Amino acid sequence: MEQLIANGIIYGCIIALAAIGLSLAYRILNFANFAHGEFLTLGAYFALFFAASLDLGFLFACILAIAATAAFGVALDRLAWRPMRSSGANRTAIMILSIGVSIAIRNALIIFFRPDALRFPLPVSQGINIGGMTVTSLQVEVVLIAIAAMLLVHALLSRSTLGKSMRALADNPDLARISGINVDRVIRCTWAVSMGLAALAGIMYGLITHLNPNMGWSIILPMFAAAILGGIGNAYGAMAGGIIIGISQEISTAFLPAEYKIAVSFLIMIAVLLFRPRGLMGGG
Amino acid sequence: MANEVLSAISVCKGFGGILALDHCSIRVEEGDIVGLIGPNGAGKSTLFDVISGFLPPDAGSIVFSGREILGLPAYKIARLGLVRTFQIPRSLMRMTVLENMMLGAQGQAGERLYIPLIRRHKVMAQEKEIREKAEEILEFFDLRRMRDEYAGSLSGGQKKMLEMARALMADPRLLLLDEPFAGVNPALADRLIERIRILKEKGLSIIIIEHAIPYVLALSDELYVLNKGRVLASGRPDAVISDRRVFEAYLGEGA
Amino acid sequence: MLDYLVSIALTAGIYAIFALGLNLQWGYAGLLNFGHVAFMAMGAYVTVLLSMNGIPLLPAVLAGMILAGAAGAFLGMATLRLREDYLAIVTIGFSEILRFILLNWSSLTRGSFGLFGYPRPFQDLVGIRDYNLFLAGLVLAVLLLVYMLLETLARSPWGRVLKSIRDDEAVAISLGKNAFSYKVQALALGSAIAALSGSLLAFYLQYINPNNFQPIETFYAWIMVIMGGSGNNRGTILGALILWGFFSTTRFMEGYLSFSPTASSGARMVLIGLILIGMMMFRPQGLLGRKEELSIGK
Structure with a gap:
């Protein structure tokens, strides 16, 4: 059981990072982004590409990949989301567009990297024993980095001017506009943060499993479940939701065949929507 | 009183x-x-x-x-x-003025899913009544000539x-x-x-x-x-x- | 030549029925069903499993439709009181979960091995040689029936309420319409129609496995509906024909270009994604749609 909880925390940290980005985008941009899974995948493949083509060390490749994914997000805003916003298209149209983005990115990756599973060029990590649980040093690093990233998000949201502008924009877009907030800039930054976190989550997911073009899409359900569980739009809720979803999925494998673990997040999602639609932590 | x-x-x-x-x-x-x-x-x-x-x-x-x-x-x-x-x-921008009006009528049998399929004549008769009433009210508000325009216009x-x-x-x-x-x-x-x-x-x-x-x-x-x-x-x-x-x-x- | 026409009738026809179900939900009621393929899968699997266990085909098909309709209604009841995004999230999740279950419940579904050797309607009477011709006729007849049903409903007071909910739910409520109930009805009926298309697909393919029902199928239907102009049943059928044309031309071109199979199917899918993006950005009213009847937009 402890082992399952440990696995759940590792997986949950990844889901949490992804769900924070999803939730932020939902709050600021006001739509459910179905391409978010692909942003994870993109981040992981960027890291693989940089690690393989530049001789700079894996850590640097990862940082580069996060920056590249964030930059991609800003470019995508310029090319797709912003024209949609300024033409006054509604949320549903933008959601359908996000599906198109998801399909295009996933299949572009299939063309360039083939659909096969790939691994990061890293040595196999040694297992260590902590209180009866076996975890690899890599997994410990993943959890520590995830926690650091969450603290960073917290600092960003609560302390920085950008965080305040984001909150103002989410609460009342018209008022934010009048009060002199550069809305387009805040939105670009939101995309950069959301996609940077997605890239980080994608790299981590690739580290503890492997890479394939479907990897992000395959966990879009737990991501949404985590965001909804935490009250969609609430970044802290998304963190908690991610961990809860991760642990519940892993614990379920003690009772159910492991193939069904993703169904657990679906059931949690339905239950939350039926009985507590604003999520465990309230919010939008 | x-x-x-x-x-x-x-x-x-x-x-x-x-x-x-x-x-x-x-x-x-x-x-x-x-x-x-x-x-x-x-x-x-x-x-x-x-x-x-x-x-x-x-x-x-x-x-x-x-x-x-x-x-x-x-x-x-x-x-x-x-x-x-x-x-x-x-x-209702994408419905005509007349459709907007007809929606307002209460007690429409044809609003039940299966009725339009099995009792077409009844629905058609009721639609005719509702249409007449709608046109009357539109006339009252000087909107009758607009009845086939989209409400959005x-x-x-x-x-x-x-x-x-x-x-x-x-x-x-x-x-x-x-x-x-x-x-x-x-x-x-x-x-x-x-x-x-x-x-x-x-x-x-x-x-x-x-x-x-x-x-x-x-x-x-x-x-x-x-x-x-x-x-x-x-x-x-x-x-x-x-x-x-x-x-x-x-x-x-x-x- | 006849074979060619038969194959159009079968694939485009089945997909047209599938997409008509979505058009009822999205085009008329404004519901974001992103998991439409799940209901097609339910139709196919329920029909096949029941008929393999000796249930006659007609009740087997109906059972699939009823079950899919009930599933659609349930998902609607869980989400339709909330913002429209939730239905999208939950349906997309449902379609993935269902596929997982079909893949892993091997004792029932034989997993990715798939099911085959199941009965098809009138297969003894018609014989193998002309069977596809017969089935094409059946598909077209069902398509016509579904089209007529949906047109009758769209022009009925019921359809009027549905459209009013799509345009502005608060107005419908202020005039005494139970918007929630109508949305659930549209979801249930559209899902049942998807199940019907699933049964027909199973008859055509003679072999079903969970990978026939990938999430992408849902978005083929979306493209058909939007291309033809949401809320336009004839447009949806046209959309099905166009998409069918797209697939057959790109497959034809593959023969001349020396791409690997993964690269060419990948390229086709990238194109599908770009079509969806392009339509939303430049022509959300579809090819036939008028700006006034724009279903997506302001």
Whole structure:
């Protein structure tokens, strides 16, 4: 059981990072982004590409990949989301567009990297024993980095001017506009943060499993479940939701065949929507 | 002795610490037009939302036609004959004016999924009746020539008229009009006043929210002034409007 | 030539039925069903599993439709009181979960091995040689029936209420319409129609496995509906034909270009994604749609 909880925390940290980005985008941009899974995948493949083509060390490749994914997000805003916003298209149209983005990115990756599973060029990590649980040093690093990233998000949201502008924009877009907030800039930054976190989550997911073009899409359900569980739009809720979803999925494998673990997040999602639609932590 | 159509007693509604309605009470007698005025943010539209079931109040009682309607879903309240319009006209843009109108009719058998499939003639006969009624009401509002236009292509004033006409299709007993004169040009407004009077003569009870005080004074039998969620004054329009507190409440808005 | 026409009738016809179900939900009621393929899968699997266990085909098909309709209604009831995004999230999740279950419940579905050798309607009477011709006729007849049903409903007072909910739910409610109930009905009926297309697909393919029902199938239907102009049943059928044309031309071109199979199917899918993006950005009213009847937009 402890082992399952440990696995759940590792997986949950990844889901949490992804769900924070999803939730932020939902709050600021006001739509459910179905391409978010692909942003994870993109981040992981960027890291693989940089690690393989530049001789700079894996850590640097990862940082580069996060920056590249964030930059991609800003470019995508310029090319797709912003024209949609300024033409006054509604949320549903933008959601359908996000599906198109998801399909295009996933299949572009299939063309360039083939659909096969790939691994990061890293040595196999040694297992260590902590209180009866076996975890690899890599997994410990993943959890520590995830926690650091969450603290960073917290600092960003609560302390920085950008965080305040984001909150103002989410609460009342018209008022934010009048009060002199550069809305387009805040939105670009939101995309950069959301996609940077997605890239980080994608790299981590690739580290503890492997890479394939479907990897992000395959966990879009737990991501949404985590965001909804935490009250969609609430970044802290998304963190908690991610961990809860991760642990519940892993614990379920003690009772159910492991193939069904993703169904657990679906059931949690339905239950939350039926009985507590604003999520465990309230919010939008 | 007139009957009471609506009696809302001590209605409260808060939004995150701000009391939009603070023990607000309002009564409407059968066949009366009740005016509802007050500065912006006084709670007028919130009161409409609560009475029509679109917003659940925190406390209070709302009796319509002798029946407690608090807690009923909005669509059921409308079916009882309490029909509202919206402050910003909400035409069904992608439906024609006539379709907008026909939607308003109550008791349509063809609105059940299986009826149009098995009882076509009945539905067609009912549709014909509804269409005739719709055209009659459109005529009354000078909109008949627009009947095949998309509602989205109407002018602001026409949308307001359509909204009212559509509400009448439901044969309401009490009509809640939210700023019916907003965006209506003065010439049209005079004709609208005339029409609202005709409706009153036919026995319809109406509550009107309106910013343009002259129109309200011309129509109302009773006038309520709301300020900060409370009824500041109520009674005969000329008496209420000369109340110094009312003047001050509006003055306070300007300051 | 006849074979060619038969194959158009079968694939485009089945997909047209599938997409008509979505058009009822999205085009008329404004519901974001992103998991439409799940209901097609339910139709196919329920029909096949029941008929393999000796249940006659007609009740087997109906059972699939009823079950899919009930599933659609349930998902609607869980989400339709909330913002429209939730239905999208939950349906997309449902379609993935269902596929997982079909893949892993091997004792029932034989997993990715798939099911085959199941009965098809009138297979003894018609014989193998002309069977596809017969089935094409059946598909077209069903398509016509579904089209007529949906047109009748769209022009009925029921359809009028549905359209009013799509345009502005608050108006419908203010006029005494139970918007929630109508949305659930549209979801249930559209899902049942998807199930019907699933049964027909199973008859055509003679072999079903969970990978026939990938999430992408849902978005093929979306493209058909939007391309033809949401809320336009004839447009949806046209959309199905166009998409069918797209697939057959790109497959034809593959023969001349020396791409690997993964690269060419990947390229086709990228194109599908770009079509969806392009339509939303530049022509949300579809090819036939009028701006006034724009279903997506302001």
